[in-house]
Amino acid sequence: MIPSEQQDQAIAAIKAKTLIESLPWLQKFHGKVVVVKFGGNAMVDAELQKAFAEDMAYLRWVGIRPVVVHGGGPQISARLAELGIQSEFRGGFRVTTDETITVVRDVLREEISAQLAELIQDAGAESVIMSGEDGNLFRAEKTTLETGEGPVDIGLVGEVTQVNPRIVLEALEAGRVPVVSTVAPTTGGELLNVNADLAAAALAVALGAEKLMVLTDVPGLYSDWPNRDSLVSEITAQELDELLPTLESGMIPKMQSCLKAVQGGVPTAHVIDGRTPHSILLEIFTVTGVGTIVLP
Numbered sequence: 209m210i211p212s213e214q215q216d217q218a219i220a221a222i223k224a225k226t227l228i229e230s231l232p233w234l235q236k237f238h239g240k241v242v243v244v245k246f247g248g249n250a251m252v253d254a255e256l257q258k259a260f261a262e263d264m265a266y267l268r269w270v271g272i273r274p275v276v277v278h279g280g281g282p283q284i285s286a287r288l289a290e291l292g293i294q295s296e297f298r299g300g301f302r303v304t305t306d307e308t309i310t311v312v313r314d315v316l317r318e319e320i321s322a323q324l325a326e327l328i329q330d331a332g333a334e335s336v337i338m339s340g341e342d343g344n345l346f347r348a349e350k351t352t353l354e355t356g357e358g359p360v361d362i363g364l365v366g367e368v369t370q371v372n373p374r375i376v377l378e379a380l381e382a383g384r385v386p387v388v389s390t391v392a393p394t395t396g397g398e399l400l401n402v403n404a405d406l407a408a409a410a411l412a413v414a415l416g417a418e419k420l421m422v423l424t425d426v427p428g429l430y431s432d433w434p435n436r437d438s439l440v441s442e443i444t445a446q447e448l449d450e451l452l453p454t455l456e457s458g459m460i461p462k463m464q465s466c467l468k469a470v471q472g473g474v475p476t477a478h479v480i481d482g483r484t485p486h487s488i489l490l491e492i493f494t495v496t497g498v499g500t501i502v503l504p
């Protein structure tokens with residue numbers, strides 16, 4: 209055999225190995241719901257967004273049912289800055305005023321949901337946009353932040369207290385990929401800004417999802433941030449519960465979300481690096497997986 213043929217054969221063998229390695233996972237996850245939270249920091253690059261959308265279409269066509277819940281913190285902050293409004297965060301949450309909530313809702317729906325839905329359609333799967341306001345998807349209650357100096361009012365910020373997953377299930381039944389943004393009304397009809405990590409966990413639990421995958425802009429959870437040698441590949445709910453009080457702002461809602469999901473019956477929750485193209489496929493379909501896995 210000439211060297212170029214040998215090289216072609218070696219490449220073909222790697223491709224075939226990768227494909228066949230996915231067989232047990234295809235069997236295990238067939239028909240199952242996977243909730244993927246796409247973070248604002250992971251979606252700044254157009255190529256990565258395209259790869260993400262391709263992953264969603266891929267999952268849909270291999271018979272797994274993906275549900276996208278997205279954030280958009282940096283994009284909301286950018287729009288607010290254009291409007292001359294400064295962003296303030298307390299405990300990882302945006303202090304949200306009457307003026308801010310309209311911007312949050314618009315950026316999430318008109319800009320980010322719309323763009324993701326279009327990319328998913330371009331990748332070959334139907335998608336449908338929804339928020340906590342649609343079909344009673346989410347009900348929320350106002351969050352009061354507990355701090356060392358007592359409770360702090362952070363404005364129109366809420367947490368999901370009820371989920372009615374009907375419209376998500378209808379979309380999945382119709383073969384569509386739901387793209388969910390996370391503003392949500394109270395029972396009184398007041399619109400609240402809900403952190404997307406936490407909303408994703410509530411939705412994953414309500415849907416009886418097989419996995420929650422949280423994409424962000426780091427390789428996973430670090431037990432001793434920012435020490436790069438402290439990447440955690442696997443952690444139990446109990447260990448995470450103990451680690452949570454030591455974590456810093458961005459990671460707090462993310463890890464609370466993973467904890468809530470596994471405590472609510474989701475078999476595994478994952479924090480993975482959204483900057484690696486197709487990291488979702490690598491996590492689901494390869495033996496080693498990537499990022500941090502949270503187990504019950």
Ligand SMILES: Nc1ncnc2c1ncn2[C@@H]1O[C@H](COP(=O)(O)OP(=O)(O)O)[C@@H](O)[C@H]1O
Nearest residue numbers: 247248249250424425426429430433456458459
């Ligand atoms: N223990 C930790 N492990 C990993 N990242 C951490 C940790 N503590 C703080 N971070 C920070 O959290 C950020 C991710 O949170 P955030 O900026 O809210 O992301 P996203 O927009 O993806 O939701 C990381 O970029 C990192 O700077």
Ligand SMILES: CC(=O)N[C@@H](CCC(=O)OP(=O)(O)O)C(=O)O
Nearest residue numbers: 247248279280281301302403404
């Ligand atoms: C209450 C609160 O902080 N809401 C978030 C909602 C978007 C979000 O969660 O975006 P990421 O996933 O990119 O962080 C915000 O206003 O930024």
